[in-house]
Amino acid sequence: MLAGAILPMVGVLREGSMEARENASAAIFSLSFLDENKITIGGTPGAIEALVELLENGSPGGKKDAASALFNLCIYEGNKSRAVRAGIMRPLLNILKDFSTSGLVDEVLVILSVLVSHHEGKAALSKANSISLLIDILRARQPFNKEYATALLFALCHKNSENLACVRRLGAAIPLTEIAKTGSERAKRKAISLLEHMVKLRVL
Template sequence: LVELLSSPDVRDQTQEHAVTTLLNLSINHSNKGTIVNAGAIPDILDVLKHGSMEARENAAATLFSLSVVDENKVATGTGGGPIPALIKLLCEGTPRVKKDAATVIFNLSIYQGNKARAVRAGIVEPPMRSLKDAGGGMVDEALAILAILASYQQGKAIGQAEPFKKLNWQLTKWPFLQWEDDILVITVF
């Protein structure tokens, strides 16, 4: 199955079907380690970077599923650098893939070493842009990413960004449930 991820012809949908199958298998917790140990992560990352949009969406969802296990956060976050590809999806994907990409970035950033990778890859700006577009449906995800990066010293650069000033204004506009992350981000920065 892992070999099918590197199918050269994305038009035949082999990659898409293979990564979708891995996604479905990864939902079962006992399969997560098997998938990682089979060496699937580099090929999933390749699909994430170069596959069709549908395959990239499923690759992001697969990475999220695999990264739920703490031991997999390091392997998933380092091998081949998924974070820049996830940031690209966060900026240009469909609404569903944007949410998946944000969730993977958040989940990978729980591991301290991945916070540094995310900041170096440029993760600060996309969530800040999402704060400007409250109707885009990504405010919760943006705040979650900013909140997790708040514990990383270089992530504190978020406080210097222009859109950060909008957080104070947004406090009066967002529903109460979003205030928790908003206040956390403001307090830390």
């Protein structure tokens, strides 16, 4: 970091071979564990944009490295809006849609849970028509995935009656009821709260 390595790494991320891009992404991931490095890396011109591009168009290994690096960077509040403005939502949601990339679903849901805590992330996720996709995860994915999908739906529906009505209209009541019975304690709380809000707004 003291030697100013991030900027040349970003150059490799943009123009290197796929193997070199993967290695640069993995190096940034390792460096981004330190909070002060999250700030420096996120503030480096083109760093987050290059990681988002790798997440969208990289090899399976490149996508995984990019997802890991972006997760670390987005823990820092100031990087959340940068990631959203760099277009992170599209590749994240494309990964959720593509069952061939199921090995990245956990990472994607965790990144989304970090981004949705920021108002720009929440707005971008809502505009991306993600609700139907999250409901599909409630029906078909593993318990860990369902827990995060429930939490994301809860965040999207908080003080948003339009999204809440959409959740109901798309048939979420049945999988949410199941999660309220059999999910983890965290998932149960979120599912029950969503169902209660549906009742209060007379959409259930």
